[in-house]
Amino acid sequence: MGRDAIAGRLKRLAMEPPIRLLVRAVVKRLPARASTRALWDVSDRPAYLLGLWHAARRAAREGIGAIAAIEFGVAGGNGLVALEREAEAVERESGVSIRVYGFDNGAAGLPAFIGDHRDHPDKWRPGDFPMDEDRLRERLGPRTTLVIGDVAETVPTFYDDPEVPPVGFIAFDLDLYSSTRQALQILSLPGRRTLDHVPLYFDDVEHSISHRFAGELLAIDEFNENHEDVKIDRWRGVESDRPFPEASYLRKMYMAHDLRAIAARSLDRGPLERRLEAVQVPRPPR
Numbered sequence: 001m002g003r004d005a006i007a008g009r010l011k012r013l014a015m016e017p018p019i020r021l022l023v024r025a026v027v028k029r030l031p032a033r034a035s036t037r038a039l040w041d042v043s044d045r046p047a048y049l050l051g052l053w054h055a056a057r058r059a060a061r062e063g064i065g066a067i068a069a070i071e072f073g074v075a076g077g078n079g080l081v082a083l084e085r086e087a088e089a090v091e092r093e094s095g096v097s098i099r100v101y102g103f104d105n106g107a108a109g110l111p112a113f114i115g116d117h118r119d120h121p122d123k124w125r126p127g128d129f130p131m132d133e134d135r136l137r138e139r140l141g142p143r144t145t146l147v148i149g150d151v152a153e154t155v156p157t158f159y160d161d162p163e164v165p166p167v168g169f170i171a172f173d174l175d176l177y178s179s180t181r182q183a184l185q186i187l188s189l190p191g192r193r194t195l196d197h198v199p200l201y202f203d204d205v206e207h208s209i210s211h212r213f214a215g216e217l218l219a220i221d222e223f224n225e226n227h228e229d230v231k232i233d234r235w236r237g238v239e240s241d242r243p244f245p246e247a248s249y250l251r252k253m254y255m256a257h258d259l260r261a262i263a264a265r266s267l268d269r270g271p272l273e274r275r276l277e278a279v280q281v282p283r284p285p286r
């Protein structure tokens with residue numbers, strides 16, 4: 001058995017219950033790389049780390065040297081600080097530089113609701129989650145930009161700044177259908193810059209009160225109905241080959257696919273890649 005096959009078997013063994021619990025405990029205690037922590041869900045925000053890592057790998061494959069990572073809905077900023085910290089770790093390992101953007105309404109908190117069931121007045125109230133902007137700015141480093149204001153106004157001009165790199169990962173945590181609908185424009189604006197496949201995280205799709213006729217789920221459905229070029233789907237296969245495929249955050253991971261950009265692609269495979277594709281590599285038994 002070759003060295004790669006042995007490594008593959010050991011990796012699979014490490015993922016078996018109950019060994020996986022032991023391995024994760026070890027990974028938590030070691031100064032592990034971002035890719036290792038992304039696999040073992042060792043992060044304050046495993047969804048953010050997984051999205052960032054996947055985006056950086058895709059960017060590297062497409063020859064893109066810098067990407068943007070966005071959090072929509074920042075409030076006190078714990079999520080944005082975690083996104084910034086993980087962006088630094090992913091950048092260090094991947095070599096892809098990552099700029100971080102946080103969009104929020106600031107001290108005003110949640111804006112006025114649309115007036116019917118779609119903004120879930122059964123869960124939130126206007127004014128919830130006010131931000132202490134000065135305090136948050138003290139916690140943020142130079143890679144992160146806070147974009148304060150209603151996303152209905154701030155998103156349409158986002159790409160006007162030529163320094164903004166292609167968007168690689170987005171976390172949506174605006175709570176409201178009306179706000180999420182506006183924020184999703186970032187994927188469809190004329191002149192947008194994104195990867196062909198952008199990992200997305202939606203924070204509010206798995207509550208017991210969640211349904212497809214309100215909130216983020218309705219905003220996603222409407223986006224797909226209204227846009228031909230870009231479609232949002234669940235992140236297919238995200239749970240495959242993971243030690244904890246049942247982790248609940250994986251059900252909140254989606255992917256935006258730029259159909260027009262994909263249609264324009266033609267793979268330029270070298271002779272080595274063609275030969276490797278022709279070889280059927282048997283998967284080790286689970």
Ligand SMILES: C[S@@+](CC[C@H](N)C(=O)[O-])C[C@H]1O[C@@H](n2cnc3c(N)ncnc32)[C@H](O)[C@@H]1O
Nearest residue numbers: 073074075079104105109129150151173174179
């Ligand atoms: C649940 S909080 C975000 C929590 C944060 N992601 C975290 O993990 O700590 C929701 C935030 O969305 C923001 N928000 C909702 N609708 C918005 C809109 N239309 N424009 C800008 N911000 C909005 C609110 O101001 C609020 O701070």
